[in-house]
Amino acid sequence: MSRIDRRTLLGTAGLALAATGARAAPEGIGARAAPEGPGGTAPAAPTPAADVTRTLARYVVGARYEDLPEAVRREGTRTFLNWVGVAIGGSHHETLDVAVSALAPFSGPAQAGLFGRTERFDIMNAAFLNGVSSHIFDYDDTHLKTVIHPAGPVASAILAYAEMHPVSGADFLNALVLGVETECRIGNAVYPNHYDVGWHITGTAGVFGAAAAAGKLMGLNERQMVWALGLAASQPVGLRESFGSMNKSFNPGRAAANGLFAAILAAKNYTSSDGMIEAKRGWANTVSTKQDYRAITDGLGTRYEALLNTYKPFACGIVMHPAIDAAVQLRDENRLTPDEIERVTMKVHPLVLELTGKTTPRSGLEGKFSIYHAVAVALVEGAGGEKQFSDRAVRDPVITALRGRVAPVVDAAIKPEQVDLTITLKDGRSLNRFIAHAIGSVERPMSDAALERKFTDIAEGILPDPQTRRVLDLCWRIAALPQAGEVARAGAQA
Incomplete structure (x- = not known):
């Protein structure tokens, strides 16, 4: 697919929404009005490329919690809760066992813990390992404009700190x-463009988020924050070729550790270029053929990307969610069993x-990148959680047999x-479901109650129910806690 075609189709889907000021609502998928900042301040004029990093x-150095609109605080809390849940859920996967071993x-001193486990590591390794754990099931939050999974790099870094x-x-x-x-x-x-050539944007952009957030907690001044962002720019990590392997979850984990590393160095006045994001030989010009610097600087403090974050009800790539949603609905409404199904056809985007x-x-892990498996397992088990994307599910003979009768057809419309x-049954009946926007x-959006159900489901068998309930409560009350690290301690195995 050509770059132009890809850009057009993603724009249509809302997955590459153009950056807008607070006075104009975002368009496409995920459209949610972003509130204006204190006093209804209008977005600043476009910033020259030379001033982007600074x-x-x-903005990061001066931004205060008191200035965050209530809706942004709420979405930040939901983002954190969802991240903690998926980090607990992935904590005993083979991927994390290998990494811990x-x-x-x-590891250095035992400074920070791991969700769902007893081990403690130095903060750099703890940030990496919790970041890996949170992405193993591909069940984490998604910023649909960029397909970044925002919480993994950021929350992993700052909770360890x-x-x-x-x-x-x-x-x-x-x-x-x-x-x-x-x-x-x-x-x-x-x-x-950056994503199209093969970069895993959660890793490559996530390192900036981790550096900024960690630097904020360390109290960096403006000059030091410039250096932290510059050091983050020197550490892009993640390629899309890794998808379907343990390497994919390595990327947000490494971004978390790299961002924390950058902030720690900057706090001691380890210097960098002042324009590492926008300079001629800086990050944006090196890793992409597209550079829209207004998307970085316009509306800082008045328009919040955090309001466009979403949470997955299904533990796989977001493009499969509509098909899973349709399959589950038809299965449940008609009480279908696999032996009744002759074939499944579906019109999908390229x-x-x-x-x-x-x-x-x-x-x-490979099943998370198979539309054939996703639909088959949804029809057999009526769900698309992490259990449905396990080695067990991928090798299940009933699911495997049905997988062979799933036929996606590309339709540009x-x-x-x-x-x-459309599901064609052996008795000749045909069942159809069109999904415009998946759950x-x-x-x-997933409701707070649905997020809680997801959390408890993936924590089952890892933490006792009373401990899970306590961690959930702490996540909802994060803004009121005297010490944020209490969440990490509560979520570790005894």
Whole structure:
């Protein structure tokens, strides 16, 4: 697919929404009016390319929790809760077992814990490991304009820091929102071109969010924050070729550790260029053929990317969610069993097969990139959670057999957030469901209750129910906690 075609289709889907000021609502998928800042301040005039890094640093250093609109605080809290849940859920996957075993002999002092586990590591390794854990199931939050998973790099870095250096919950939440703003705005500036050539944008942009958030908690001044962002720019990590392997979850983990590393160095006056984002040989010009610097600087403090964050009801790539939603609805409404189904056809956007076209996945991780498996398991088990993307599910003979009867067909008239799915039964009946926006999208967001159910489901078998309930309660009350690190301690295994 050509870059132009890809950009057009993503714009249509709302996955590459143009940056807008507070006076204009975002368009497309995930449209949510972003509130104006204190006093209804209008967005600032476009910033010259030469001032981008410094303008962003100045905003992060000066931004206060008290200035965050209530809606932004609430979405930041939901982002944090969802991240904690998925980090607990991935904590005993083989991927994390391998990483913990590999790094344990080299860890420094036991400064921070891991969700769902007993081990403690130095903060750099703890940030990396919790970041890996939170992305293993591909169940984390998604900023649909850029397909960045914002919380993994940012929350992993600052929660590790908060265990070593006590910070209030309000300061923590402010830093989390600022980190999300930083990484998503930088992602907006280079998406989709940057992503199209093969970069995993959660890693490459996420490192900026981790550096900004950690630097905020460390009390960096403007000059030091410029250096932190510059050091982050020198550490892009993540390629899309890694998708379907353990390497994919490495990327947000490494971004978390790299961002924390950058902030720690900058706090001691380790210098960098003043324009590492926008300079001729800086980050944006090196990793992308598109540079829209207004997307980074326009509306700082008045327009919040955090309000466009979404949460997955299904543990896989977002482009498969409409098909899973349709399959589950038809299964439940008609009480279907696999032996009744002759075939499943569906009209999908070309992006679906480009990203999730694996016909014979060999592992649960590969299953997350197979539209064939996703629909088959949804019809058999009526769900799309992490259990449905396990090695067990991918190898289940009933699911495997049905997978062979799933036939996606590319239709340019179908938008990426849509699907037109038809099930033909052996008795001759035909069942159809068109999905315009899947559950979990901005148009059909997960409720607080649904987020709690997701949390408890993925924590089951890892933490006792009373402990899970306590961690949930702490997440909802993060802004009021005297010490944010209490969440990390509560979420570790005894």
